[in-house]
Amino acid sequence: LTVAELGEHALLARLLTRLPRPSATVLVGPGDDAAVVATARNERLVVTTDAVVEGVHFSRAYSTPADIGYRALAVNLSDLAAMAATPRWALVSLVLPGSMQVAEVEELVDGMSALATRHGVSVAGGNITRTDGPLVVDVTAGGEVAPRKWLTRAGARAGDELWVSGTLGAAAAGLEMLRLAGKGPGPGIGDPGSGRALPAPGSRLPAPGCVARHKRPEPRVRLGVAMGRARAARAAMDLSDGLADAVHQVAAASGVGVRVDAASLPIDDCAREWWKSRGVDAVTAAIAGGDDYELLFAVPAKGAGRLRAVRRQVADPAVTKIGVFTKDAHERVLLRDGKEDVIPQGFEHFANR
Amino acid sequence: LTVAELGEHALLARLLTRLPRPSATVLVGPGDDAAVVATARNERLVVTTDAVVEGVHFSRAYSTPADIGYRALAVNLSDLAAMAATPRWALVSLVLPGSMQVAEVEELVDGMSALATRHGVSVAGGNITRTDGPLVVDVTAGGEVAPRKWLTRAGARAGDELWVSGTLGAAAAGLEMLRLAGKGPGPGIGDPGSGRALPAPGSRLPAPGCVARHKRPEPRVRLGVAMGRARAARAAMDLSDGLADAVHQVAAASGVGVRVDAASLPIDDCAREWWKSRGVDAVTAAIAGGDDYELLFAVPAKGAGRLRAVRRQVADPAVTKIGVFTKDAHERVLLRDGKEDVIPQGFEHFANR
Numbered sequence: 001l002t003v004a005e006l007g008e009h010a011l012l013a014r015l016l017t018r019l020p021r022p023s024a025t026v027l028v029g030p031g032d033d034a035a036v037v038a039t040a041r042n043e044r045l046v047v048t049t050d051a052v053v054e055g056v057h058f059s060r061a062y063s064t065p066a067d068i069g070y071r072a073l074a075v076n077l078s079d080l081a082a083m084a085a086t087p088r089w090a091l092v093s094l095v096l097p098g099s100m101q102v103a104e105v106e107e108l109v110d111g112m113s114a115l116a117t118r119h120g121v122s123v124a125g126g127n128i129t130r131t132d133g134p135l136v137v138d139v140t141a142g143g144e145v146a147p148r149k150w151l152t153r154a155g156a157r158a159g160d161e162l163w164v165s166g167t168l169g170a171a172a173a174g175l176e177m178l179r180l181a182g183k184g185p186g187p188g189i190g191d192p193g194s195g196r197a198l199p200a201p202g203s204r205l206p207a208p209g210c211v212a213r214h215k216r217p218e219p220r221v222r223l224g225v226a227m228g229r230a231r232a233a234r235a236a237m238d239l240s241d242g243l244a245d246a247v248h249q250v251a252a253a254s255g256v257g258v259r260v261d262a263a264s265l266p267i268d269d270c271a272r273e274w275w276k277s278r279g280v281d282a283v284t285a286a287i288a289g290g291d292d293y294e295l296l297f298a299v300p301a302k303g304a305g306r307l308r309a310v311r312r313q314v315a316d317p318a319v320t321k322i323g324v325f326t327k328d329a330h331e332r333v334l335l336r337d338g339k340e341d342v343i344p345q346g347f348e349h350f351a352n353r
Numbered sequence: 354l355t356v357a358e359l360g361e362h363a364l365l366a367r368l369l370t371r372l373p374r375p376s377a378t379v380l381v382g383p384g385d386d387a388a389v390v391a392t393a394r395n396e397r398l399v400v401t402t403d404a405v406v407e408g409v410h411f412s413r414a415y416s417t418p419a420d421i422g423y424r425a426l427a428v429n430l431s432d433l434a435a436m437a438a439t440p441r442w443a444l445v446s447l448v449l450p451g452s453m454q455v456a457e458v459e460e461l462v463d464g465m466s467a468l469a470t471r472h473g474v475s476v477a478g479g480n481i482t483r484t485d486g487p488l489v490v491d492v493t494a495g496g497e498v499a500p501r502k503w504l505t506r507a508g509a510r511a512g513d514e515l516w517v518s519g520t521l522g523a524a525a526a527g528l529e530m531l532r533l534a535g536k537g538p539g540p541g542i543g544d545p546g547s548g549r550a551l552p553a554p555g556s557r558l559p560a561p562g563c564v565a566r567h568k569r570p571e572p573r574v575r576l577g578v579a580m581g582r583a584r585a586a587r588a589a590m591d592l593s594d595g596l597a598d599a600v601h602q603v604a605a606a607s608g609v610g611v612r613v614d615a616a617s618l619p620i621d622d623c624a625r626e627w628w629k630s631r632g633v634d635a636v637t638a639a640i641a642g643g644d645d646y647e648l649l650f651a652v653p654a655k656g657a658g659r660l661r662a663v664r665r666q667v668a669d670p671a672v673t674k675i676g677v678f679t680k681d682a683h684e685r686v687l688l689r690d691g692k693e694d695v696i697p698q699g700f701e702h703f704a705n706r
Contacts, residue, residue, distance in 0.1 A: 003458060003483075004451030011455060011481060018462045045398065049444040049493055051482045091402040093446075093491050098357030102364060105356060109371050128364060129404045130356075133486020138446045140402055140493040 036083070036150055046085035046143045046150065050075045050240075051093075054134035058215075062178050065104040066111030067215045068137060073112045075240060076141035077119060077219035078293040082238040084151045084228020085143035087119055087221060092126035095136035108137070119221055149228045155235035156254035156298030158327040163233075163307070165220050165294040166317035168243055169271035169282065172289020174214030177274065210270040217293035223314045224295055232306035233297035243287040244344050246296045247323075248332065254298070257331025260287075260323035260343060283336065288344055298325055389436070389503055399438035399496045399503065403428045403593075407487035411568075415531050418457040419464030420568045421490060426465045428593060429494035430472060430572035431646040435591040437504045437581020438496035440472055440574060445479035448489035461490070472574055502581045508588035509607035509651030511680040516586075516660070518573050518647040519670035521596055522624035522635065525642020527567030530627065563623040570646035576667045577648055585659040588651035596640040597697050599649045600676075601685065607651070610684025613640075613676035613696060636689065641697055651678055 003011060036046050052058060052072045063071070073090060080087045092112065096105060116123055121141070220238075227233045235254055237246045243265075251258045267286045275282040294317070299307055311319065323335075334341040356364060389399050405411060405425045416424070426443060433440045445465065449458060469476055474494070573591075580586045588607055590599045596618075604611045620639045628635040647670070652660055664672065676688075687694040 001455045002451060003449050003453045003455055006455050011458065014455065014459060015462050015481075018459060018466060045495075047442075047444055047493070047495065048478065048480075049446045049491070050480050051446045051448055051489075051491065053448055053482050053484045053486075055485045056483050089400075091400055091493055093402045093404045093493075095404055095406055095448075095489055095491075096356050098355060100356045102354045102356055102359050102367065105364065106367060106371055109368050113371060125401065127401075127403050128368075129406050130409050131406045131487060131489070132408045133406075133489075134484060136404075136448055136484070136486075136489055136491075138402070138404065138448075138489075138491040140400070140444055140446075142398075142400065 036145070044145045044147055044150065046080055046083050046145050047140065048076055048079040048083075049138065049140040050079060051136055051138035053136050059178070060135070062181075063215050064111070065107035066114075068135070069108035069111035069113075070115050070216055072137035072139045073115050073121070073141070074217050074219045074293065076139045077115070077121070077221055078217065078238045078240060080141055080143040081219050081221045081224030082151070082236050082295055083143075083145065084149060084224050084236065085145040086225050087121045087141055087143040089122045089124040089142045090116060091140045092123060093129070093138040093140075094126065095129045095131045095138070097133070097135055098130055100135065112139075119219075145228065149231070151224070151228050151233055151236035151297075153235055153237045153250045153253040155233075156250055156256050156325045157234060157300070158256050158325055159301050160234055160256075160298040160325045161301060161321050162247070162258060162260065162323040162325060163297045163299050163319050163321050164239070164243065164266065165223055165319050166218075166292075167266045167268035167271075168239075168292055168294065169275075169286030169289055170210045170213035170268035171217060171291035171293075172214075172242070172285065173268070173271035173274045174210035174212070175289075175291060177211055178214065210268065210274060213268070214291055217291065219293055220295045220317060223310070223317065223319075226310045226314045227295075227297060230306045230310050232303055232310045233299050235298035237296050239292040239294045239296060240290065242290040242292060243296070245290070247343055248345065250296060250298065251325065251329075251332065254325070255329050257326035257328040257333075258323060258343070259326055259331065259333040259335060262334055262336035264320060264322045266318070266320045266322075283334075284344065287334075389498070397498045397500055397503065399433055399436050399498050400493065401429055401432040401436075402491065402493040403432060404489055404491035406489050412531070413488070415534075416568050417464070418460035419467075421488070422461035422464035422466075423468050423569055425490035425492045426468050426474070426494070427570050427572045427646065429492045430468070430474070430574055431570065431591045431593060433494055433496040434572050434574045434577030435504070435589050435648055436496070436498065437502060437577050437589065438498040439578050440474045440494055440496040442475045442477040442495045443469060444493040445476060446482070446491040446493075447479065448482045448484045448491070450486070450488055451483055453488065465492075472572075498581065502584070504577075504581050504586055504589035504650075506588055506590045506603045506606040508586075509603055509609050509678045510587060510653075511609050511678055512654050513587055513609075513651040513678045514654060514674050515600070515611060515613065515676040515678060516650045516652050516672050516674050517592070517596065517619065518576055518672050519571075519645075520619045520621035520624075521592075521645055521647065522628075522639030522642055523563045523566035523621035524570060524644035524646075525567075525595070525638065526621070526624035526627045527563035527565070528642075528644060530564055531567065563621065563627060566621070567644055570644065572646055573648045573670065576663070576670065576672075579663045579667045580648075580650060583659045583663050585656055585663045586650035586652050590649050592645040592647045592649060593643065595643040595645060596649070598643070600696055601698065603649060603651065604678065604682075604685065607678070608682050610679035610681040610686075611676060611696070612679055612684065612686040612688060615687055615689035617673060617675045619671070619673045619675075636687075637697065640687075
């Protein structure tokens with residue numbers, strides 16, 4: 001049984017059973033967006049690690065070194081935001097092909113530094129390693145949160161509303177555009193075995209906004225922190241692997257069901273246009289596609305006042321109610337045109353596609 | 354100019370100039386074994402990250418998955434030990450080839466978990482990513498240290514004694530043995546361009562101890578923590594890249610010179626035997642070779658009592674005085690048979706060899 005055959009989630013579940021039981025000071029352990037550690041004097045440290053790999057998460061054919069550095073930090077800040085933690089520091093592990101230009105490595109660090117500066121994050125250290133394979137940038141980020149103010153995936157209750165920030169699908173559409181141009185990671189559209197048909201000749205080329213959303217995802221740091229501080233949500237997760245994945249994960253971790261209203265999904269205009277031009281169903285594509293670094297929240301039905309207070313404080317991005325958590329723990333309903341579908345499974349990194 | 358041409362140290366120096374200035378809460382920033390971060394209530398968090406890469410740090414031809422998992426954590430615990438920090442938690446980022454067997458990944462986690470348990474380290478989280486290239490295991494470890502009790506590379510003063518733990522050269526000799534057998538990472542001995550001659554026919558095969566030291570380095574956690582707590586040292590560094598590298602780094606960071614006495618070097622017996630059988634100078638090989646995860650300390654000349662107290666508390670490994678730090682910041686002397694040589698440069702990960 002190979003890693004590719006088993007898939008990421010199943011592999012993770014297997015590995016978690018093999019770890020030693022964390023000490024009592026680990027308040028949130030493996031399996032959430034980040035870990036929460038109690039330090040000796042009752043502080044809460046939130047730590048997360050995430051790697052971006054050439055050929056999997058980006059391609060040097062279309063992402064500049066600065067894009068890559070930006071992205072490697074952004075995906076980690078997004079994980080901290082999903083825990084409602086304020087990012088403080090980062091460690092950067094660079095696994096570099098020997099043939100890479102030094103100027104490119106410098107640009108990569110510049111791209112990361114610019115984002116770090118914007119969020120007041122100190123790059124506290126790191127490591128440089130050689131590889132004979134693809135470029136890997138692995139970032140660990142640390143942040144702070146007040147006791148009991150962090151948001152895990154496990155806090156949603158039946159009756160809570162499901163809210164999502166920003167718009168959906170733009171990053172996935174942007175990645176498709178890059179693949180179509182033969183520049184994206186993974187099999188190109190139209191490649192044998194990719195399962196993706198070439199677009200009809202003369203199909204419109206889309207706006208560049210979708211591609212930018214793929215290359216430079218915006219971590220929703222202010223929103224996540226504000227939601228936690230105001231206790232406006234009971235659970236949160238970022239959409240790194242797409243909405244469908246996040247909905248499944250939060251429902252499973254919280255032991256609740258979920259009903260999502262397709263008509264309410266804030267699908268990005270550029271993504272909607274792109275999929276329309278290619279004859280693809282936008283709802284299915286937008287909720288299955290990964291790389292949206294928006295946040296999903298479980299908001300108590302009586303918490304509207306708190307949510308309004310957060311929205312006054314953080315106006316951008318917008319937040320949209322897209323569904324509700326339900327009592328039946330097995331329910332995964334996508335309501336569409338009066339019919340009930342099952343929410344498809346999300347993005348799987350090891351899936352062959 | 355490529356990464357390989359510039360070399361790791363020069364690349365690091367260039368990149369450090371490009372980072373934003375760390376906030377005042379970062380007490381020790383990039384460039385040491387680990388970073389020290391002040392949390393809001395005066396705690397000191399020590400964090401470090403280090404990756405092991407297939408084909409560079411290990412080969413799956415001779416290291417078991419458990420060896421690889423062990424090693425990935427061990428090198429990080431060694432960095433914390435070199436800061437005198439007690440390890441508390443780790444995050445594990447696995448960058449996995451899709452073709453890797455799930456059973457192997459599980460064994461890898463088992464090997465890591467066993468070491469984590471031995472040192473009371475909680476694996477608090479991590480991440481799994483696919484790659485089309487070699488296996489990469491990147492670990493971030495966090496630990497605690499009392500205010501002002503950590504040990505950096507920069508604290509050595511002229512007149513301080515240079516001490517080293519354990520024995521030297523075994524890991525480097527073990528790696529040579531594996532390469533000779535065609536199983537190690539990097540060019541094999543006798544391969545074109547490796548600059549390494551094949552041993553004479555009939556040369557003795559060495560004891561397996563050296564190979565074990567390469568595969569399973571022992572992080573000197575108890576010793577490092579005890580030295581810091583007792584204030585028995587003013588500076589420390591681990592020998593991940595070998596003694597020569599560490600001596601150069603500590604002297605440069607501290608702005609002092611250094612004189613090392615070749616006769617006092619605790620060269621491992623199995624390494625000495627191996628190099629003798631191959632007609633290689635053991636002193637040169639032992640101090641240049643990487644992968645010794647022993648600790649180097651700068652001990653104040655008047656600190657003998659404190660050092661003795663530490664040795665009563667931590668008897669294993671032994672520690673050996675091998676030299677002295679001096680006033681002349683440019684001095685890098687290896688005293689040998691009454692003659693003064695210059696200490697060679699250490700291991701460079703990006704060097705072509």
